[in-house]
Amino acid sequence: MAHSDLEALREPHTGLLRAALELASPAGAGAALDLACGPGSTTAWLANQRQPGALIVGLDHDAAALRAARTTAPVASLVRADAHHLPLGDAAIDLVWCVAALGLFADPDAALAEARRVLRPGGVLVVASATQRWVRPCHWPVALRHLPPDLALLPADDLGADLRAALRLAGLREVTLRAYLLDPPGLDPIAAMLPLLSWPALAPLVAGLGPAERAACAAIAAEEPEPEPLPVLLLAAGQR
Numbered sequence: 483m484a485h486s487d488l489e490a491l492r493e494p495h496t497g498l499l500r501a502a503l504e505l506a507s508p509a510g511a512g513a514a515l516d517l518a519c520g521p522g523s524t525t526a527w528l529a530n531q532r533q534p535g536a537l538i539v540g541l542d543h544d545a546a547a548l549r550a551a552r553t554t555a556p557v558a559s560l561v562r563a564d565a566h567h568l569p570l571g572d573a574a575i576d577l578v579w580c581v582a583a584l585g586l587f588a589d590p591d592a593a594l595a596e597a598r599r600v601l602r603p604g605g606v607l608v609v610a611s612a613t614q615r616w617v618r619p620c621h622w623p624v625a626l627r628h629l630p631p632d633l634a635l636l637p638a639d640d641l642g643a644d645l646r647a648a649l650r651l652a653g654l655r656e657v658t659l660r661a662y663l664l665d666p667p668g669l670d671p672i673a674a675m676l677p678l679l680s681w682p683a684l685a686p687l688v689a690g691l692g693p694a695e696r697a698a699c700a701a702i703a704a705e706e707p708e709p710e711p712l713p714v715l716l717l718a719a720g721q722r
Contacts, residue, residue, distance in 0.1 A: 511576035518583030522551025654720025
C-alpha cells in the first residue's frame with residue numbers, strides 16, 4: 483500500500499492515534515526512531531513530544547516519502563534504509579515507533595528483532611496497527627468514562643494477542659497491549675478503549691460505582707453480543 487493511501491486511512495483517526503502513541507511512550511527519550519516513517523507526520527509528532535535536543539530519526543526505504551518528510555519533520559535526521567537491516571549501532575535508541583507499517587515488511591519478525599537490537603536497555607518499542615477484527619463491543623455506562631486514559635488492560639477475547647506475541651518473540655519484555663475501536667471516528671482514548679474491554683477486567687477499577695451503574699454493567703456483561711467485523715487500532719509496547 484502506498485504511503486499516500488496510509489495517510490488517507492490515518493486522517494480520520496489522527497487525534498486518537500496521536501494520543502494513543504503518546505500514552506504508550508515514556509517521556510525523556512534522548513534518541514528516538516520513527517521506523518518506516520513515510521512522509522513524516524508521525525516523525526513530527528515524535529519530535530514534538532521529545533525533550534529539547536533529542537535526536538529524532540525518520541527511516542524509510544521510499545525516497546519520495548523521505549523528500550516529503552523533509553518538509554513535514556524538518557528537525558529530524560532522515561535516513562533511507564531497509565527496516566530489516568537498520569544502519570544503527572546496537573543499543574543506540576531510547577524509543578522506536580512503528581506506525582501502520584509492520585504488515586508491510588517482507589519479514590515482520592526480522593524487523594522487530596532489528597528494532598529491539600537498536601534499543602538501549604530499558605528502551606521501548608511501540609507498534610501501532612490499524613486492522614479489521616471480529617469483536618464484540620460492549621456499550622458500558624457513561625459512568626465508566628471517568629477512568630484514566632493510560633489504562634493498559636488487555637482487551638476481551640484475546641484481541642491483539644498475535645501482536646503481543648510477536649513483540650515477545652522479538653525478545654521484548656513487559657509487553658502491554660491496548661485496543662481502540664475506530665468506529666465511529668473521533669473518539670477519545672478511553673471512549674475508544676472501553677467497548678473492547680471485558681467486565682472482569684473493568685470490575686476491579688469501578689468499586690465506586692453506585693448500585694444502579696453496577697447493575698447496568700452486569701446486565702451488559704451478561705448479554706455477550708455477537709461478534710462483528712469492525713476497524714480497531716492495536717497498539718503494543720515492550721521494553722528491551
